[in-house]
Amino acid sequence: MTTDERRQVRLRANERCEYCQMRQQDEAWSRFHVEHIIPRKHKGGDDLGNLGLCCQHCNLHKGSNLSGFDPSTGLMTRLFHPREDVWGEHFSVVGLEILGCTAIGRTTVEVLDMNSVKRMSFRQALREAGDLK
Template identity: 50%
Template sequence: MDSLWDQVRARAANCCEYCRLPQWAAEFTFPVDHIRARQHGGTTEPDNLALSCPHCNAHKGPNVAGFDPMTDSLAPLFHPRRDRWHDHFAWSAATILGRTAIGRTTVDVLAMNAPEAVGRREALLEEGWRPDDG
C-alpha cells in the first residue's frame, strides 16, 4: 500500500500545487505541505496536505493568510484542496499572475515570482515545458 506521502505526490501529478513546478525539474524531493500548519491545528490527513516545491514551502511556512498587495486587505492563501488553480492564477510567460485576492496574496507571500523562480521557469519553457500539461 502506498504511503500517505506517495498518495499526495500522485494526486499532485508530481508538481508543486502552488507554482506548478514539476518534480523532475527540481534538484530536491518536494516536501509535503500542511496547508493549515500544524502550529494552527492542521492535521496530517489528505485533505490538509499538498505537494509543494522547496521554494514555495519555505516561503509559506506556517502562514495561512496574508495581505493582498493590491488592496492591503487580509486574504487567505490559496488552498489546493478547496480552490482551483486557474480560478486564482494565470500565466504570463514564466510569471504567475494573481487573478483574485487569494491569488495575489499567495503569489506575494510565497514569492512565486522571485527572480530565481521565474528564471527556472523560463529555462523550462525554453526546453518545451508547458505548465498546464499536467
C-alpha cells in the same frame, strides 16, 4: 504520516507543486515536500485533506503562514488552499509570470514570492530547453 499517504499526495498532485505548478521532474535535485496546508502549529491535521505537495521554494516561503496582504487592496487575505480552491480560478500564467486573478491568488503569489528573479530565471531556462509545460 505514512509512506503510503505521502505517495497518495504525490500522485494526487500529479507530481506538481500545488502552488506554483512546477513539476517535480524539473527540480529532480530537490524532493518536493508533503506539507500541511494548515500547519500543525495552527492545529492542522495529518489527514489527506490537509496535505499538499509543495516545491521547496513555495514551502520555505509559505512556512506557517495562513494569510497575507493582497498587494492590490492591502486587505488581509487567506492563502490558496489546494484542497478547497481551484488553481485556475485564482491564478493564470502569462509568459513566465504567475499572476493572481483573485485576492487569494494575488496574496499567495506575493507571500510565496512565486515570481522572484530566481524563479523567473528558472522558468526561462526550462522554456529555452523546451521543458516548460
